[in-house]
Amino acid sequence: MIALAMDAIIAIGLVWLALRTVRGANVFSAIIMFIVFGLIMSLAWARLHAPDLALAEAAIGAGITGALLLVTWRRLQVLEGSVPQVGAETRSLWLTLPTGLAAALLIAGLGWVALSLPAEPATAGELAWQRLPEMGVSNPVTGVLLGFRAYDTLLEMGVLLAAWLGAQVVASEHRPGALPGPAHEEVPLVGALLSLVVPISLLVAVYLLQAGGSAPGGAFQGGAVLAAGGVLLCLTGRLEAADQASLIERVVLILGLAVFSGVGLVMLPLGEPMLAMPGVWAIYLIETALLLSIALTLVLLFAAAPGLRRRL
Template structure:
């Protein structure tokens, strides 16, 4: 094992613990949100070090991008609530004054102490990461029949397709449930009026949104042979949709309701249709013909990416009627 990489991993673990502590016990809401976004980015790096690039992409898009944008949009409401409950907030700060980090110096000391603890544990106990490398033997044997060359995509959309199908169904049901209960409003994500976007922010958004769409398309296209796929692509699209709703207007102002409903259903609907097609040829449900398995998976990923991106964009806010 490379000592330099081991030291890097230990430092990363120490920083993650320190950032988590800072987020939980921060006295300032804005500082806590910024630290949370930083924590999401470092978590993505940790997943890369664990050889899970697909999870790292999703963590960066959802854990840092989508969650960070929603938390920043909620800050004005939190400040309004805190102004109304001033004495309660002071009491909370008094209770947590010994836990809340006072500044970078405390965070640095905490990170150093954690690093020393991890180093000592590793030296005394001789700990080694019990990670497996490479896919399972059965997965390797069946890869030629999957239609793709990426093991993760083969598992998610061929070998264990029911899991992915149910995940899409859960997202669809979540949006349907929020609409049925009347959550949100026409003003934007979370029922709030979009923030006043100045010329700099609008110019930035005009540049980021087309780039996000291109990246999402690339991730969906390359998912059959490299890290990427429907969920990573959908997460990028969802982050772009939330950013648009927070600063300009929600998607419900740009597209008719019937089209949004159709896109939400098309991911799950196409998945079920292509899963049922092999039944006509005497095969089992989800048993794609090897000659067309790659095309089936690409079609499923494209439709699922659109549905996931739209669901993530709509979950925080507006409801069609």
């Protein structure tokens, strides 16, 4: 009963926050509502027996996406300069009303279809559970990500790299979107905070990586936590945008794809299929490479920069 009440509260919270996101008074409050929506969503994942997703949603969905949205909002403001924003934030009633009605009809239709769907036997999932011991990891999600559907994960890394490359291609030459320096004077507490939080984010990232084999966690959650530490270093002005990526950054950016592809090809001459894992060590090797690549790519996307360097 209490569990059901919990579900109801989460559901109402999600719907209300979604409404606030689309109807927020201004873009800033809409972004904040969206971030809170992500946090409540991670509670929903926990209720739905998906702790891996709960971690990923909190770290990536709410955390990194929220940081990206907020920093972009700030960049847009800087670019707008003193030009006042013209026009209302939302559309007039005669446009809102029919749109709202159509959306309500869509919700009713979708809800009806979703509830009347027949329950499908989860054949792929059952196979994954049965053959999980062969993988050497006991977290089924890690097993699926790196064993049974490794193609998805490999190509996902490609998408992440492509997103960063695309962002670099469209970035302006004079980089108006570069991170503004910290607006305030150096506060002594900032250094103390960083010396506490950044090592902890590194520790948590490595823990999540190590735990990913047998418990909720993995390269994606760990990478996002590590990226959060990097974002903090950018925000406090410890790191600043460089004109181009250093050699190390270039290597780390492609490390995930390169190691994954490399290990995936190793077993090919032995008659095994492509991306067959030669052992548990390979899974951890790939996860480590993925973690480093994910973390650096996310920080560089946040900084909208080809590379980073220490601010002197």
